[in-house]
Amino acid sequence: MPGKTPLLEINDLHAGIDGNEILKGINLIIGPGEIHAIMGRNGSGKTTAANVIMGHPDFDVEKGDVILEGESLLEMEPWERARKGVFLSFQYPQAVPGLQVGNFLRKSVASIRGEDEAKGPNFREKLANAMEALDIPRSFMARYVNDGFSGGEKKRFEILQMMLLSPRLAILDETDSGLDIDGIRTVSEGINAAIRGTDSGALIITHYSRILEHVQPDRVHVLLGGRIVSSGGPELATKLEERGYEWLKEE
Amino acid sequence: MDSASRYISLGKPNRADHLWRYTSWKKVHPTGDIAEMPPLGQPELSLGMMDGSEPPSGIRLEQGIEGDLDFSMDNALTNAFLHASAKSSQWTLVVDKGFAPGKPIILEIRPGDSPSVAHISLDIGEISEIELVTKITGRSEWFGLLRTGQIRNGAIMNDVVLGLQEKGTLLRSDAIAIGRDAQVRAGTVSSGSERTKADLRYIMGDPGGNIRVLGSILSADSMHLDHHIEIHHEAPETFSRLSWHSACGGSSRTIGTGMLTIRKGSKGADAAQIFHNLLLSESAKADSIPELEVMENDVVGCGHGTANGPIDEDQMFYLKARGFDEDSAKSSLIAAFLNSTLSEMGGTELHEWLVSELSLKLEALDT
Numbered sequence: 001m002p003g004k005t006p007l008l009e010i011n012d013l014h015a016g017i018d019g020n021e022i023l024k025g026i027n028l029i030i031g032p033g034e035i036h037a038i039m040g041r042n043g044s045g046k047t048t049a050a051n052v053i054m055g056h057p058d059f060d061v062e063k064g065d066v067i068l069e070g071e072s073l074l075e076m077e078p079w080e081r082a083r084k085g086v087f088l089s090f091q092y093p094q095a096v097p098g099l100q101v102g103n104f105l106r107k108s109v110a111s112i113r114g115e116d117e118a119k120g121p122n123f124r125e126k127l128a129n130a131m132e133a134l135d136i137p138r139s140f141m142a143r144y145v146n147d148g149f150s151g152g153e154k155k156r157f158e159i160l161q162m163m164l165l166s167p168r169l170a171i172l173d174e175t176d177s178g179l180d181i182d183g184i185r186t187v188s189e190g191i192n193a194a195i196r197g198t199d200s201g202a203l204i205i206t207h208y209s210r211i212l213e214h215v216q217p218d219r220v221h222v223l224l225g226g227r228i229v230s231s232g233g234p235e236l237a238t239k240l241e242e243r244g245y246e247w248l249k250e251e
Numbered sequence: 252m253d254s255a256s257r258y259i260s261l262g263k264p265n266r267a268d269h270l271w272r273y274t275s276w277k278k279v280h281p282t283g284d285i286a287e288m289p290p291l292g293q294p295e296l297s298l299g300m301m302d303g304s305e306p307p308s309g310i311r312l313e314q315g316i317e318g319d320l321d322f323s324m325d326n327a328l329t330n331a332f333l334h335a336s337a338k339s340s341q342w343t344l345v346v347d348k349g350f351a352p353g354k355p356i357i358l359e360i361r362p363g364d365s366p367s368v369a370h371i372s373l374d375i376g377e378i379s380e381i382e383l384v385t386k387i388t389g390r391s392e393w394f395g396l397l398r399t400g401q402i403r404n405g406a407i408m409n410d411v412v413l414g415l416q417e418k419g420t421l422l423r424s425d426a427i428a429i430g431r432d433a434q435v436r437a438g439t440v441s442s443g444s445e446r447t448k449a450d451l452r453y454i455m456g457d458p459g460g461n462i463r464v465l466g467s468i469l470s471a472d473s474m475h476l477d478h479h480i481e482i483h484h485e486a487p488e489t490f491s492r493l494s495w496h497s498a499c500g501g502s503s504r505t506i507g508t509g510m511l512t513i514r515k516g517s518k519g520a521d522a523a524q525i526f527h528n529l530l531l532s533e534s535a536k537a538d539s540i541p542e543l544e545v546m547e548n549d550v551v552g553c554g555h556g557t558a559n560g561p562i563d564e565d566q567m568f569y570l571k572a573r574g575f576d577e578d579s580a581k582s583s584l585i586a587a588f589l590n591s592t593l594s595e596m597g598g599t600e601l602h603e604w605l606v607s608e609l610s611l612k613l614e615a616l617d618t
Contacts (some may be wrong), residue, residue: 054572057564078571079580088570094569098587098594104573107583111574144587161573 002052007032007201008053008169013064015052019165021062022048024226030169032199035191037212039240040223046205047091048139049223050173054088055081068169083112085168085200089158089175095146101157102141105164109139112165134190151178159190170195170202176211188214209237221247254320254335255288261328270325270450273506273538274477279422279448280332281366281393288332292367293340294394299358301604309350310381312358316341316372320399321426326450329424333397339369343382343400350375355382355601357408362391362416373400373427375408382409382597383606387443392419394444402458404430409440409597413608414447423449431457431486438596440605441476442469442612451482455489465596466495467589469612470503470535477506483518484513493524495539496592498585500531509541513550521551528559530589531581582613 008030015023022045030036040046052059053066055078066073073081098106105127110118116137117123131138134156146154155175162170177182188211195202204217212220212234220236221228222245229248230236252260263285264271281289300307320334321463344358360369375381387394394416402408414421421444429435441447452464462482470476498503509524528537541555562584570580586609593605 029253054568056568077577078568079574079576082572082574089571090572093562094566095567096569096584098590099583100590104583107579108573111576111579165573195577225300 002082004031006030006067007034007069007199008203009065009067011065011067013049013052013066014062015048015059016062017048017059022226023052026223026228027063028221028228030201030203032201033214034218035195035202035204036219037204037206037217037219037237038221039207039237040221041245044223045226046223047173050088050171050203050205053171054078054086079111087162087167087170088171088178089155091152091163091173091177093146093158095144095149097144097147099145100141101143101145104145105161107160109164110202118196119188126164130160130190133163133193134160135186136160142210150181155179155183155187158222159177159187163190163194166200168200170200170204172202173202174207176208181243184211185214187211209241212237224248256330257322258288258328258331258335259286261331262514263313264328268325268478269510269542271506273508274446274448274475276328279338279420279446281395282293283582287367288335289538291336291395292355292363292365293575294360294362294367294369296342296369299357300405301355301360301600306356307352309347309352310356310516311439313343313345314341315578316343316370324424324426324452326424326452329422329450330397330426333368333395333422333424333547334370336395337368340368341370341372343372343374344395346375346379346381349378350376351380355384358383358385360385360387360396362387362389363393364390367391368395368397370397370399373398373402375400375402375406377403378428380407382601384413384601386413386415387421390417390419392399393422394419395422396424398423398425398427401428402433402435403429405428405432407434409436409601411440411596411601411605413587413605414439414441414443415608415612416443418445420444420446421449423451425453427452429453429454429457429460430618431453432459434459436465436596437462437463438465438467438593439478440467440593440609441478442595442609444476447476447478449478451478452483453468453491454483454485455491456485458488459488460486461490463595464491464493465592466497466507467593467609468495468497468505468507469585469609470499470501470505470590471498472503474501474503476503479508479510481510481512482522482524484511484517484522487517488519489517490552491522494592495526496529496589497527497537498529498588499535499537502532502534504536507539509555511542511553511555512544513553515546515549517547518549520547520553523554524551525555526557527588528557529585530559530561531585586610586613592609
């Protein structure tokens, strides 16, 4: 991408928790309009990477940098990163009993996109369209955030938020886990609608190649032991599905 | 014996008693001299709809109270004091049989600037359906409220008391009988007064009574809010749930003590109580003691529990990742915590109104 500022640039990122280093020097560049996938076994550092990019206070960055459109994120608070356009679809979204979905969405959109975007017919239309696309009933609005939601409802709700917030960079942490085939298709359509054809980007973290059949990634990376050990095109995901991760160790 | 003589005869309550363990009578007495019965003023009372219009006929405030008070329980001291002090400020809130206005009704109490007291007896007619909010405001140094009476057979009532005084002490005592098959939600929203001592008692003496007692308590600065709640099952097939949420900030202290009793013969009774405390600062303190007395074996259930904790850091991170800054995330989580009980107190219109009232208070208080 000569001449183009990368959307996300991760340089030699070392990070961990309570003195235990989990990420041991990650390098990654995502260009505008690109979708990348990170695959890897449990415990390889995928969720840590997502949390570090979003600014989770439990994780310490020892070395390296995370740069969004030329600006380092590391000194920013999570909400500042969100307002810069970073969106994390959580693997396990938090329930907030007492906080109504409708109020939460309005506040979130107002915080990130501005007050004007969170009111009026345009907001209502955007919300209605996104809910329809994700097959989310209107009654959802009166429920409490993730409270009593099924696994599938939680994931759809994360994608609904992504569609409303139109982030610059969407990180989707195992958004496909807990979804059935139809759910994966619906959520994938939501991701494609939010990212494809825009100059935003996405980083999909997954164990399985299934979601990548619906959201064709531009690049696939394999994270093992806190390092990216292999990168390639979409065919790498298929190869991992067929052969597992052992062959990478041998290589 | 009149109430004043009864009060004097009862003497000083024992601090070791369950009821006075956390807030002594001396501290909530208008002058602190418990041998004294100081003259107290009358608050202004008015009934209206949320939009300020007059309520429809079928509900009214009448001066005076009929019948005698029951002084057999250990709230006799408070009730005798309030009853005697409110001699010239006694009201009966009458709701006619079958009255169903379809909209919440506000009973506004304005204690004024000087210490005052009121005794309101509820006479909620059979098979009526009503949402009543008793809203207490003002800057009085001391206000006493005694509520007695009954919610008659088959009535459906959402009864919310909203304490929004800017300062001072609130002494409140409720002793309300629930009729056969009556369905009651008794809500307390408290985020005013520097000191509150409330003793709330509901007696289900007829079969089929059903009550949910709900608390949304917000304390800040050096507030001291003490609520004691008793629910008495004295008849078969009675149902109760007590759910009490207190959010405590600053160097404030909240106390929630509960007593559920199931008398012998109350077969099929179903009761549970739970206290949740959200601690917003290191110096805030919350005490909860749920107690049970079950004298009947044939009950559906009878449980109790309590949970204390600070704001959940994972919830904070979730909201921050959605653009909420530190203050906004914190206040949203406090509001959500209080809303869990607030939303159960009434219908949508009442709930929205309560949320707006509490939000204003939340913004004003340094939690």
